[in-house]
Amino acid sequence: MESHDIEGAAELTGRRILVVEDDYLVASWLTGILEQWGCRVVGPASTVAEALRLVEEGGFDGAILDVNLRGEQSGPVAETLEARGVPYFFLTGYGSPALLPEALRDRHKLFKPVKASELRMAVQRRLAKR
Amino acid sequence: MAGRPEASDGGAARDSRARWWQTAGGIALLYLGAAATWILVSDRLVEIVFGVGHAAAIAQSVKGLGWISATALALYLLIRSSMRAERVALARAGQLEDLLHAMTRTMDDVFWISEVDPKRVTYISPSIERLWGRTMEELIADPMKWADAILEEDRPGVIAAYEAVVRDPGSGIFEAEYRVRRPDGSVIWVRDRGYPALDSTGRVTRLLGLAEDITERRRRQEEVREREQLLRKLTDEAPGVTYQFQMWPDGRSAVPYASERIRTVFEVTPEQVREDASAAFARTHPEDLAMLQLTIEKSITSLEPWQCEYRVILPKAGLRWLEGRSTPERMPDGSTLWHGYIHDVTERRLSEEALRRSERALKESNERLQAILDNSPNVAIQGYEVDGRVAFWNRASEGLFGYSAGEVMGRRLVGTVLTEEDEEEFLRIVRTAVETGEPAPAREWRTTHADGKPRWCLSSIFPIRFGDDRALVVCMDVDITPRREVESALRESETRFRQLIEAVREVFWMVDWETGRTLHLSPAFETTWGLSRSAAYEDPMVWTSIIHPEDKARVEESFKRDAARGKFDIEYRLIREDGSLRWIHDRAFPILNDRGAVWRVAGVAEDITDRKMAEHRQALLMQELDHRVKNNLAAALSLADMTARHSTTLEQFQEVFTGRLAALARMHALLAVTRWHGVRMDELVLRTLEPFLGAGGCDVQIDGPAGMLSSHVASPMCMALHELTTNAAKHGALGSRDGRLRVRWEMDGPLDAPERLRLWWEERGGPPARSPREDGFGTTLIKGAIEYQLDGTVESRYEPEGFSCRITVDFARTSELAGRWGSGPRGSGDEARTEP
Incomplete structure (x- = not known):
């Protein structure tokens, strides 16, 4: 299914993606599917601290962030990414943006549960641009 | 009637007894004697003269x-x-004569008889x-x-009459009224x-007369005449017409007077x-003419008084209302003759409406007054001697x-x-009233009715003196029991309310709207606001002083604008002195x-902090639930996807995935x-192993x-x-x-919030554990x-006696920074396995 990318979509092979997700099953699925598309997964990180450490290390092209990480908001991670100009989007179970820091409410989001095709399109559009 | 001139000697002894020969018996006897004598004598003479036979003569006799x-x-x-x-x-x-005599003697009228030729009086009664x-x-x-x-x-006239x-009897009788000087x-x-x-021959021989004293009648006539004149004067002066009206059956009418x-x-x-009378009738208003005639006809047939009010149109005065009555x-x-009076009632008619109106008003006011009197409680009145003994007791007192x-x-x-106490007080009041002569101030008494129930009455007591030594005290009571009962009920309800x-x-609070003064504030104010009530009574607006700064302006504004309109209904926050928010x-x-x-504004302020908190929790919970459902779905999808990757057949996928999903469902x-x-840990373990127990x-x-x-x-x-059990x-x-399977665990810290978990899973008696297992995904x-999501550790041993595993989780660390999960969830269980 990767053979006919949507117009403007970038090639995913070799893209390095940071995955921040505390649920093992979801993180594991994300990792699996991204690798299937040829991406290299950085992480996954299940806590804010871990995520921040990985952002500090760098070496990735984009990030997928869960909002709630064991009760902590991933806002600081997003802010750091913005400061460094690294593209990212949220993947969240929250229907309401009210739980996001105000500055991040209008950022791009995908809602759980997400379809693989939706996820791929978001990764191509948001994270694979050069 | 004939009189007798010698009647002056009256009825003399006319009834003297008749002599015997004057009686019938006497006459018959004389006749018998004479006739018998004649026969006997004549027979004797015949016998003597003619010498007839003796026997024949006797027979003849x-x-x-x-x-x-x-x-x-x-x-x-x-x-x-x-x-x-x-x-x-x-x-x-004889009797008739006696009567006549008696009459002429006793009557005042004078009978007289006079001869015409020569002129003389032949009889005159003694009353002369x-x-x-x-x-x-x-x-x-x-x-x-x-x-x-x-x-x-007067004399010439009388004589001439x-x-x-006398000269001409055809001229009737002699009649004269004249004066006599006595x-x-x-x-x-x-x-x-x-x-x-x-x-x-038709000549007048005598006159039979009767003279009577009519002085009194003349005097009366004179009076009547005077009165008539007076009446005429009066009637002429009266505002209406006094009249006589006469009507004949042929329709003619006249006004004789x-x-x-x-x-x-x-x-x-x-x-x-x-x-x-037609000139008067002509004045009648055309519309009233028929009615007027009808009333007259009615009066003619019934002979009942005529009465009518009708209009006339007069040449000068124009339209006027008249009212008439006549008998x-x-x-x-x-014909029929009425005596009556007709007068102009135009002015009265004009004011009649107003009068009727005021009469109606008067009537209504009377009725109201009557109703008030009727509905007023009876006033019970008693009289008491100075020593308190009852001297008078009216019916209303009996009722009261x-x-x-x-x-x-x-x-x-x-x-x-x-009661004894009340009577003592009553006697004191009675004595004071008698001594001072002044009425006692009205006072309410609690009395006891004969039925045993209390009756309240309002009493006025005042003294009355009789002469110098005796005094009576009058007491007037009005039954106010219903009022007292209402008052008492009111007091009771007030107490209950309080x-x-x-x-x-x-x-609960109440303020005087005009002055803003606090009239009432319930004790709950102190616990809710954390301020004293006395402070609120001193400063009526103290309640706003601790309102949250974000709410204060809104509350004060709404209170001023809406409280008096019944529209003050608002939620706000307080920050109390202890820092807590309500x-x-x-x-x-x-x-x-x-x-x-x-006049006043009353209100209820309710502490809804708990409700607000609950609402907040509820909102959070709903969001959390939504979050979890979505996360769970995401996890389930991931599980499905990964299970599918490690399944070789559809049946295998179905079995394994259904088992995993069922385990999650049980946990939920x-x-x-x-x-x-x-x-609870024990329940979770028990539930997971349930299919294998017993x-x-x-x-x-x-x-x-x-x-x-x-x-x-x-989770x-x-x-x-679940994966351990499945394996x-x-x-x-x-x-x-x-x-044999032995599952044992220890938990540190309190059971409702344990800090650490250590679990041992030990399988024995089964086939020897081989490492790695074929189905590595479970591991x-x-x-x-455990390691990625809970930051715990899993130590597995594959030994010939069987598989065993030790799991350690530090709950305190689960929400803190956690270490990375090994080499990452790459799908291949073999790489993730920590070898013993």
């Missing part, structure tokens, strides 16, 4: 004597009956002396004395009448209508106290109507005075029991405390236990008849769940 006796008897009867009739007639004549003052004899002796007594101015009757100088009026008696006022009331002269009488000629006057009269009220508002948590729901409603203006069921608070296969031992796992720990723990069933002790899941 006897026959003759018999006949004579019979005729004598008939004669006797005839004479007797005729004499009796005559006697009756004589007796009657009383009337004329002259004796009968005087007048009989000198007939002219009669005319002399008549006043000179007398002469006229010897004592007084003058009387006499009415004299004479009826002529004629002889066979009308007072002068007819000139203004009808604008006609009395003369104009004297003979014909009819039927005249001999068949239930004792009849007979029962209480002369007794004191103590023990019946009044108790209520002082007991409840809500703050949510308040405050409502106000206006209380109006009798003029409908806002347990979570739901505690409202997502957590899951099934006759592997011996399963479970041992560990009932510590609580929080929701985010429960990965459930997943790990054991497939490859280990659970699938073996002789297998990967265990490690991922």
Whole structure:
């Protein structure tokens, strides 16, 4: 299914993606599917601290962030990414943006549960641009 | 009627007894004697003269004597009956004469008889002396004395009238009224009448007369005339017309008499209508004419008084209203004559409406007054002696106290109507009233009715003095029991209300709207606001002082604008002095005075902090639930995807995935029991191993405390236990008849919030554990769940005796920074396995 990318979509092979997700099953699925598309997964990180450490290390092209990480908001991670100009989007179970820091409410989001095709399109559009 | 000149000797002894020969018996006897003598003597003579045979002569005598006796008897009867009739007639004549005499003697009227030629008085009754003052004899002796007594101015007329009757009897009777001067100088009026008696040639021979004293009647007539004049004057002066109206069956009508006022009331002269009333009728308003005629006709037939109010149109005065009343009488000629009065009522008609209106108002006001009086309670009135004994007791008192006057009269009220204490007070008041002579101030008393129930009355007590030594005290009572009962009910309800508002948590408050003054504030204010009530009474707006700064302006504004309109209904926050935040729901409603203006404002302020918190929790919970459902779905999808990757057949996928999903569902069921608070460790273990317990296969031992796992720990723990169980069933002790499984755990810290978990999973008696197992994904899941998600550790051993595993989770670290999960969830369980 990767053979006919949507117009403007970038090639995913070799893209390095940071995955921040505390649920093992979801993180594991994300990792699996991204690798299937040829991406290299950085992480996954299940806590804010871990995520921040990985952002500090760098070496990735984009990030997928869960909002709630064991009760902590991933806002600081997003802010750091913005400061460094690294593209990212949220993947969240929250229907309401009210739980996001105000500055991040209008950022791009995908809602759980997400379809693989939706996820791929978001990764191509948001994270694979050069 | 004939008189007798010698009647002066009256009815003398006319009834002297008749002699015997004058009687019938006597006459018959004389006849018998004479006839018998004649027969006997004549027979003797015949015998002597002619010498007839002796025997024949005797027979002749006897026959003759018999006949004579019979005729004598008939004669006797005839004479007797005729004499009796005559006697009756004589007796009657005598009585009549006696009556006449008696009358002439006693009556004041004078009878007289005078001969015409020569002129003389032949009879005059004795009453002449009383009337004329002259004796009968005087007048009989000198007939002219009669005319002399008549006043000179009347005399010629009287004589002329007398002469006229005498000369020409056809002119009727002699009749004159004249004055007579009596010897004592007084003058009387006499009415004299004479009826002529004629002889066979038609000449008047005598006059039979009757003279009567009419002085009194004349005087009365004079009075009547004077009165009539006065009446006429009055009727002429009266505002209306006094009139007589006459109507004949043929429709003619006339006004024989009308007072002068007819000139203004009808604008006609009395003369104009004297003979014909049509000029007055012509004034009638055309619309009222038929009605007027109808009322007149009705009065004619019924002879009931005529009464009518109708309009006339007068040449000068224009339209006027008249009212008339008159009384009819039927005249001999068949006409009807009314005597009546008609007057102008235009002014009255004009004011009548106004009058009716005010009368109606008066009537209504009377009725109201009557109603008030009727509905007023009866005033009970009693009189008391100075020592308190009842001297008077009216009916209303009987009603008020239930004792009849007979029962209480002369007794004191103590023990019946009044208690000892009250009676003492009553006596004191009575004495004071008597001493000072002043009424006592009105006072309310609690009395006891004969039925035992209390009656309240309002009493006015005042003294009355009789003479110097006796005084009575009057007491007037009005029953105010219903009012007292209402008051008492009101007090009771007020107390209840006060108790209520002082007991409840809500703050009740009331302010005077005009002054802003706090009138009432319930004790709950102190616990809710944390301020003293006295502070609130001092400063009515103190309640706003601790309102959250974000809410304060909004609340104050709404209070000013809405409280008096009943629209103050607001939620706001308080920050109390101790720093705690309270949510308040405050409502106000206006209380109006009798003029409908806002008088007071009352309100209820309720501490709704708990509700607000609950609402907040609820909102969070809903969001959390949504979050979890979505996360769970995401996890389930991931699980499905990954299970699919590691499944070789669809059947295998279905079995494994269904098992994993069912385990998650069981865990959620347990979570739901505690409202997502957590899951008890022992229940989770038991539930997971349930299908294998007591099934006759592997011996399963479970041992560990009932510590609580929080929701985010429960899910990965459930997943790990499920995978361990599945593996054991497939490859280990659970699938073996002789297998033994021992699950044991320890938990540090309090059971409701444990800090650490250590779990040992030991399989024995089954096939030897081989490392790695064929189905590596299960093992990967265990490690991922425990190590990635919970920051715990999993140590697995694959030994010939069987598989064993030790899991350690530090709950304190699960929400803190956690280490990375090994080489990452790459799908291949083999790489993730920590080898022993």
